[in-house]
Amino acid sequence: DxxxxxxxxxxxxxxxxxxxxxxxxxxxxxxxxxxxRQLPSQGPEYVIHGLTSNVNNRMASLAIAEDRKSSTLILxxxxxxxxAVYYCILRDVSPAGSEKLVFGxxxxxxxxx
Amino acid sequence: xxxxSQNPRHKITKRGQNVTFxxxxxxxxxxxxxxxxxxxxxxxxxxxxxxEAQLEKSRLLSDRFSAERPKGSFSTLEIQxxxxxxxxxxxxxxxxxxxxxxYGYTFGSGTRLTVV
Numbered sequence: 001d002x003x004x005x006x007x008x009x010x011x012x013x014x015x016x017x018x019x020x021x022x023x024x025x026x027x028x029x030x031x032x033x034x035x036x037r038q039l040p041s042q043g044p045e046y047v048i049h050g051l052t053s054n055v056n057n058r059m060a061s062l063a064i065a066e067d068r069k070s071s072t073l074i075l076x077x078x079x080x081x082x083x084a085v086y087y088c089i090l091r092d093v094s095p096a097g098s099e100k101l102v103f104g105x106x107x108x109x110x111x112x113x
Numbered sequence: 114x115x116x117x118s119q120n121p122r123h124k125i126t127k128r129g130q131n132v133t134f135x136x137x138x139x140x141x142x143x144x145x146x147x148x149x150x151x152x153x154x155x156x157x158x159x160x161x162x163x164x165e166a167q168l169e170k171s172r173l174l175s176d177r178f179s180a181e182r183p184k185g186s187f188s189t190l191e192i193q194x195x196x197x198x199x200x201x202x203x204x205x206x207x208x209x210x211x212x213x214x215x216y217g218y219t220f221g222s223g224t225r226l227t228v229v
Contacts, residue, residue, distance in 0.1 A: 034217065036217075036218075041222075042222055042223075043117075043204050043206070043220030043221050043222050043223050044156065044204070044206075044218075044220045045220065046217030046218060046219065049217060085155075087155060094169065096168070096169075098161055098163070098168040098169040099161075099210070100146060100158050100161055100169065101146075101158075101218060102158060103148075103155030103156045103157070104155050105153075105154060105155050106155055
């Protein structure tokens with residue numbers, strides 16, 4: 001089962017910043033926080049991941065709370081191409097060592113022109 | 114490398130027929146995953162290979178489903194005696210993993226299966 005909680009949908013205006021929240025209160029010390037997004041009719045696309053410190057890349061920034069029980073994906077200037085479903089995921093590792101991403105329903109982001 | 118390739122993109126089949134999908138991962142990636150996605154839901158994990166070994170299978174993967182990854186390269190997912198409930202998007206992903214790293218997954222565009 002997904003271990004994260006996200007709002008079902010959010011709306012933004014073009015060229016404005018977007019903050020997408022995620023709660024993961026049961027996170028363990030070794031869980032990485034991953035974000036993926038899925039554009040219509042495409043497979044999910046990796047956005048960013050982090051463990052404890054805030055992370056930046058060319059697509060977005062990831063702000064992780066000090067207690068790691070929540071995080072926020074930040075799109076600095078939303079464009080129409082950022083309209084997608086955004087998934088916040090904790091990487092699941094089994095006792096046997098195999099690992100996988102367990103997706104929830106994500107947040108559907110609508111960007112208004 | 115053009116990323117993860119899945120074929121076919123679309124498949125329409127009659128109930129009871131068998132179907133096979135193919136996934137070609139990024140060549141240096143040693144891990145390969147199959148997921149299934151229905152409308153309005155996030156992708157659901159089906160199975161996972163590390164090289165040629167199938168290390169984990171979801172309870173969603175009934176006896177009618179089988180996946181292989183011969184020689185640790187491409188993978189196939191076969192569904193036997195298809196049912197209407199099998200209609201979904203089947204996604205493949207690959208990743209490069211070894212102790213100490215945490216790389217992201219690269220997904221293909223999926224195969225959309227419609228069972229009529």
